[in-house]
Amino acid sequence: MATVPADTPLRSNRFPIPDRMRAWVLGDPEELSLVEKPVPQPGPAEVLVRVDAIAVCATDIEIIRHGVPAMIDGGLPFNRGFTPGHEYMGTIVKLGPTVDEFQIGDRVTVEVHAGCGRCQRCREGMYTSCLNYGFRAKGHRANGFSTDGGFAEYAVNSINTLAHIPDEMTDAEATLIVTAGTAMYGLDVMGGVIAGEGVVVIGPGPIGLMGVGVAKALGAQPVILTGTRDKRLDMGMRLGADAVVNVSREDPVDAVQRLTSGKGVHYVLECSGAPNALNEAARMVNRGGRICLAAFPGEPVPVDLAYLVRNNIYVFGIRGEGKSATHRAAALMAQKRFDAKLIHTHTFPLGEVPTAIRYARERIEDAIKVVVQIREH
Numbered sequence: 406m407a408t409v410p411a412d413t414p415l416r417s418n419r420f421p422i423p424d425r426m427r428a429w430v431l432g433d434p435e436e437l438s439l440v441e442k443p444v445p446q447p448g449p450a451e452v453l454v455r456v457d458a459i460a461v462c463a464t465d466i467e468i469i470r471h472g473v474p475a476m477i478d479g480g481l482p483f484n485r486g487f488t489p490g491h492e493y494m495g496t497i498v499k500l501g502p503t504v505d506e507f508q509i510g511d512r513v514t515v516e517v518h519a520g521c522g523r524c525q526r527c528r529e530g531m532y533t534s535c536l537n538y539g540f541r542a543k544g545h546r547a548n549g550f551s552t553d554g555g556f557a558e559y560a561v562n563s564i565n566t567l568a569h570i571p572d573e574m575t576d577a578e579a580t581l582i583v584t585a586g587t588a589m590y591g592l593d594v595m596g597g598v599i600a601g602e603g604v605v606v607i608g609p610g611p612i613g614l615m616g617v618g619v620a621k622a623l624g625a626q627p628v629i630l631t632g633t634r635d636k637r638l639d640m641g642m643r644l645g646a647d648a649v650v651n652v653s654r655e656d657p658v659d660a661v662q663r664l665t666s667g668k669g670v671h672y673v674l675e676c677s678g679a680p681n682a683l684n685e686a687a688r689m690v691n692r693g694g695r696i697c698l699a700a701f702p703g704e705p706v707p708v709d710l711a712y713l714v715r716n717n718i719y720v721f722g723i724r725g726e727g728k729s730a731t732h733r734a735a736a737l738m739a740q741k742r743f744d745a746k747l748i749h750t751h752t753f754p755l756g757e758v759p760t761a762i763r764y765a766r767e768r769i770e771d772a773i774k775v776v777v778q779i780r781e782h
């Protein structure tokens with residue numbers, strides 16, 4: 406048998422790879438154009454992913470409009486040939502040199518951040534808080550933020566950002582794993598949900614809804630979801646919430662106290678970004694309780710710090726999906742512990758990315774996750 410030199414990428418005739426591909430690139434703010442680009446080449450510890458489907462995230466809309474939080478070599482991502490999009494899944498079609506952790510043909514979903522792998526935070530597993538964030542020359546990779554993302558036919562991914570998905574999981578559902586991974590990371594940083602403890606999730610956006618599913622799958626009891634829109638709260642019930650509270654009809658703190666017989670809960674996962682959410686969360690947890698902020702208000706807000714200190718309440722903030730939380734979320738979804746595909750609403754083809762983004766923006770009230778299906782099956 407002929408041996409393949411260790412520095413040669415591996416490909417297969419099963420998946421013919423063109424030299425060039427279609428990809429959306431960001432010009433000026435709000436200006437996306439479909440161009441032809443060379444298909445990127447995977448390096449060591451990387452693979453080439455044929456992108457099969459990608460979800461539109463609120464952060465993509467933010468990046469396309471304002472640039473941040475995407476950052477390339479210390480600057481904004483405009484007019485740099487940058488391809489956005491970070492919530493994608495696909496099929497591995499080429500292996501970088503030395504890669505034996507995955508096979509050609511594997512279906513995978515991706516998490517966003519590979520980090521740089523060399524800074525202290527990356528070494529601690531906090532690669533979403535990489536100290537070299539955005540500096541590609543130092544090895545930082547966060548596809549759709551600092552390196553090319555998935556609104557394209559192909560993308561290169563570090564093997565550390567990949568999770569296998571079962572055959573029976575649809576492409577659209579698989580794009581939601583990274584969202585569930587973010588919710589999972591929030592629960593992780595609070596110390597990990599212990600079965601039987603109460604969790605309140607504030608805000609039924611995609612991360613909040615996935616937070617309900619993950620918390621319930623981990624055995625939390627009760628799981629209470631608060632928000633303003635009945636349609637989304639109803640979805641929360643279908644994802645496993647024990648109770649939902651419409652805050653336009655009932656004070657959420659009173660409701661949580663009522664639902665827990667005045668005891669409060671151990672954990673609050675704050676996913677709304679509402680200005681008073683932290684103050685309300687503080688009154689939902691019991692003494693010594695823990696709050697994780699996964700969303701933030703647009704401007705500084707007053708916080709009752711004395712209440713937090715007097716009651717020994719811990720407050721955490723997360724960015725993204727660190728410590729391989731995406732792998733744990735993928736495992737729960739592969740076991741069908743909650744039905745993530747409930748929150749996916751509408752599908753568009755690759756040629757209609759701007760329409761998909763406009764749809765996601767305009768229908769943000771009830772359309773939760775819009776998916777671009779790049780390849781039909």
Ligand SMILES: [Zn+2]
Pocket residue numbers: 462463464465491492
């Ligand atoms: Zn996202």
Ligand SMILES: [Zn+2]
Pocket residue numbers: 520521522523524525526527528532534535536537538
């Ligand atoms: Zn780093």
